[in-house]
Amino acid sequence: MATVDLDITYKQHSSLQQSSGIQQLVLAHQAEITEINNVPCFFWGNLTDPLTSSKCLLTLSKVVRSSFGPIPPSLRDPIVSAGTDQIRFEGFSSCNGVYARLDLLEDAIDGEFLASGTTNVDFNEPMLNALNAVKKTEKMVLGVGSKDVSISTDKGTVKEKKVTLPPRWIKGLTSVQLYLAGMEEKFRLNKIQVIQLFQAIPKGNVKGEFYLIQRANRFVLSPIASKDAVRIGGIQRLRLLEGILPYIQQLIVYQETNGESCSFVADFGNMRLTLSLSPDSYRGFSGEGNVLENMIQAVPDEWVMAVNSLLKSNELFDPTMLSIEHDVDFASMDTLTGSLSSIGLLGYDLAQQQHYYRRLPFKMERILSLNPRLKNAKRLLSTEAIEFIKKSPDYIEARVEGTGVKHTVIIQGDQSRCTCNWFTNHQGKRGLCKHILAVKMAAQS
Template structure:
């Protein structure tokens, strides 16, 4: 699938004038409504040293790859609004998701507008971030100010950056995994350091588990009843740059025990890193969003909410239903639909969704999933036949390549006779045949 080419009007810059450090993040968006906004946020960082360490970790993630996709520079996206700033990104292989949640107390400034955009983290700026000290003053601008002195002293160039479609697809899946996670372990600073001292060296194969023995956490190859599985354990080294300054680390596990996430707590901000089941598997290919895409979300609803909600605003479906006289069943459908197209993120610590104004046209987001397209093609070609339908049981046949596939849905789950289901048993999302039957019924 072709990546998007973005043209930046300038480059991200980090300058120091008369002892004051200024960071301006160049931005670009497809949404015309915010193209003329000079800046989303302008202010200072209250804890620049920790913030810089977290940004450097994000940069490390987006430049890494643990699968067949070669590593390449990919720019994070940043959401500003509701007194918060969030930075998000994926590894090039799409198997590691990272997000920095900057709380209101971590920044001191003015939110000029609310929105989400992709930003440019270039090498000179990252090198400067690594040199920031604890007592320095750093000014942050999310966006580009036309009247900045720092931009006047910087050579303005047009820069092309590729934004992979895999990222947009990853955003439609990862928050569904996060919403399915529960807290497994809580580690203090000493326990965290002790745990990572047992991290195996090199790129190791096979499953590892986080276990607790006599009050001490460690990595082990032995599965225990209370152990937490880590697929591709070498990916945890991405966190090494922030472990020494983290106050606590919270470890979460999904209900199916396939995915996990770690949240580093710094007081004024939190850094979340989620890991796909294995190093060779990316969130974009898991297909978890498919089960939530059987009902089409009217584009008018999406645009309506986009004008109603701000970036980072807590998404409370119950309050929205009451405030705008929307039927609860309709709101449930809308919530699932918004999650499946990446417009809702999930805050693990707060246990709630937040709204994300993606900088892409809605039509682009809605047209990304090939399995969804293929399922609808099966329906349009009348290749789905319901054989039996009764409470708690559905049986159907779906035409395949020279064969008829059998789909069964009952209390034991959804099953199909196709090769995809046989290979993955539903662990990488439902197949196009099951999806087509779900849409029909």
């Protein structure tokens, strides 16, 4: 795993200022992309439901500041995408096992989009304390991007310090949407059912998985699997939503088709908060490696530039329409979709059941450098460590040099297996091993 950190120093500070009863929230931004930094402001306007918005932002911050694995809590900076009449806040827990996203829809905001873009934002204790004090009757103004130099509340001004964003935060963005895109809706819970469900969550740090099942008009948690049940690993992670329970209109539960990960979408009418859980507390989205196969074939720079000029942040990504409008064959568009997802340029909206475009606040080559299995596969390819035994369109058998041993790789249709320890331990559930990746790359070349 890469150990290099991405250090970011903000040139300006976020602020939450109160003047004549009006709260003005301005989120400072910083990116590796010069063009983004030259944009003084992406959005400026009112939040139509300041109380619910502040509770959701506090929940998102709670997710970002949490950790359910051996990695101590250290992250404090979710990212924000502004454009196409909505604003999305995204963040991961420090262990990368929990992903949260707040979607402020068109009816939740009343203002002007001055530019379209994505950047990471600065959250700090004084701002969170002020958000926690927001009342239903208050007016609140949100500005994304500012030249302000201080963080101000009614209690004073606080200077913001330098922050560090570790590579796993970036890798999480390139992985989680593949899980989301493979999910389907399982249950819908009303307000009463939501309260009943959270009252049934076991106290403390409970080990093992639980299963969400429906019995008549009630949803219960059971340690025993059954038909149509939703598996929830690390059940205590659901408690991250407790701060918004009184405001939820309905809770939609999704599960990945293989039953590994799940998502809970809290619907408030004019906004949605998505909480996605990795298969278990000790497994982070960033370490799964399911994106690696899509990264075998690099996306041509001109493709990315073309898409970037066509789409705005948060704009829905419709590959069929893009294929027809720009005369691109469907196979190439499928490759482009998978590749753009694997480098983090596409997110996935469960409610819309569609990808959306995200303009990243960091350079793409940084993402490509954070996948050691892919780099090791390329090294195997360059050292000619691969020997094909059989090679046909639907069956490949190869020998790959390992450390003091030769591994056998077999690829048959969509199935692949290897004799290495990685494949033996994970059986393909955490992405392809470097040997299978190398053989696939060699076969393509």
